[in-house]
Amino acid sequence: MPEINLQLAKNIIQPRPKDSYKGKFGRVLIIGGNQNFGGAAIMSASAAVYAGAGLVTTATDPNNFTALHSRLPESMVLDYNDHAYLKQLVNEMNVVVIGPGLGTDGQSLAILRAVFTAITDTQAIIIDGSALTLMAQHQIPIPAKGHIVLTPHQMEWQRLSTIPINEQTDTTTHQALVKLWRFNPTVTLVLKSAQTKVYPPDGTVWINQAGNPGMATGGSGDTLTGILAACLGQFQPQDKALLAGVYLHSAVADKLAQTSYVTLPQEIIQELPKFMHQLAQA
Numbered sequence: 001m002p003e004i005n006l007q008l009a010k011n012i013i014q015p016r017p018k019d020s021y022k023g024k025f026g027r028v029l030i031i032g033g034n035q036n037f038g039g040a041a042i043m044s045a046s047a048a049v050y051a052g053a054g055l056v057t058t059a060t061d062p063n064n065f066t067a068l069h070s071r072l073p074e075s076m077v078l079d080y081n082d083h084a085y086l087k088q089l090v091n092e093m094n095v096v097v098i099g100p101g102l103g104t105d106g107q108s109l110a111i112l113r114a115v116f117t118a119i120t121d122t123q124a125i126i127i128d129g130s131a132l133t134l135m136a137q138h139q140i141p142i143p144a145k146g147h148i149v150l151t152p153h154q155m156e157w158q159r160l161s162t163i164p165i166n167e168q169t170d171t172t173t174h175q176a177l178v179k180l181w182r183f184n185p186t187v188t189l190v191l192k193s194a195q196t197k198v199y200p201p202d203g204t205v206w207i208n209q210a211g212n213p214g215m216a217t218g219g220s221g222d223t224l225t226g227i228l229a230a231c232l233g234q235f236q237p238q239d240k241a242l243l244a245g246v247y248l249h250s251a252v253a254d255k256l257a258q259t260s261y262v263t264l265p266q267e268i269i270q271e272l273p274k275f276m277h278q279l280a281q282a
């Protein structure tokens, strides 16, 4: 089984060319954060900014605007209930994240449906958290267009695939993916757990070599979505950029775990620029 490891990340995360500008590093849209889960959208957007996304916009509940502006002035904001504007913006993006803290009520469902209809083949879309739960609850198929990345934890994968957690093996997971690939052959599954695995459409199963129990804290997965979006926005080839993002998230946490019992999302986010610099120099 191929490994997601330091060497893979070093090959992908390279020094920036001197003539760079923000347009080269991805336009990223984060969609999530209802009245109760604003922190999830803030962590996702912060991770995207700190992992180097060129331009980040956050579509969220207006209650989160002030907190988001004060914590992350680098991100633009919009009201995710303005579906017309949201759909227009989706089309202008390289990478869309939907789900962190989105919630599962009628409002969240309407946003999910609007975004799925707006996706075109020029976007990568990372589907996480509440968006996955909504898809399972309402039997919403994955979008036929766009490059799809699913980032469920084991319970979200159980809801989506109907495979109970204790029966989730590479074989059963692959069987469920074959069904999804009929809707959209680009789907890559990042199945998160204490031992995260990545299942791209070529049938390979990649296993993450980094990560630790200090990451078992609310917001870890929200943070991963932003890192993955930033990596897809900046690095090529896309399949390896995604794997590098999975590694980066866990490897930063491992560094923090040398001296911290819990590897808090905010500390992982803060550490990203320095850690990426070290990888790029190595």
Ligand SMILES: NC(=O)C1=CN([C@@H]2O[C@H](COP(=O)(O)OP(=O)(O)OC[C@H]3O[C@@H](n4cnc5c(N)ncnc54)[C@H](O)[C@@H]3O)[C@@H](O)[C@H]2O)[C@@H](O)CC1
Pocket: 036, 037, 038, 039, 040, 041, 099, 100, 101, 102, 103, 129, 130, 131, 133, 153, 154, 155, 156, 165, 192, 193, 194, 218, 219, 220, 221, 222
């Ligand atoms: N500060 C915030 O605003 C936060 C918002 N969050 C958002 O809250 C929403 C609900 O997500 P949750 O995941 O909390 O709730 P879910 O209800 O979707 O999943 C949690 C349940 O799954 C079970 N489970 C089994 N295996 C698991 C595994 N490997 N990893 C994680 N859970 C496993 C847990 O025991 C628990 O019963 C999402 O939109 C998420 O993005 C969470 O990320 C927590 C932090």
Ligand SMILES: Nc1ncnc2c1ncn2[C@@H]1O[C@H](COP(=O)(O)OP(=O)(O)O)[C@@H](O)[C@H]1O
Pocket: 129, 152, 153, 192, 193, 194, 195, 196, 210, 211, 212, 213, 214, 215, 216, 217, 218, 219, 220, 221, 222, 223, 224
């Ligand atoms: N024991 C562990 N070892 C390694 N990684 C872990 C461990 N526990 C959690 N993680 C990682 O933390 C993240 C948790 O994601 P998720 O459950 O979606 O969190 P949240 O929704 O609260 O942000 C995943 O990337 C997962 O792999």
Ligand SMILES: [Mg+2]
Pocket: 128, 129, 153, 221, 222
């Ligand atoms: Mg999550």
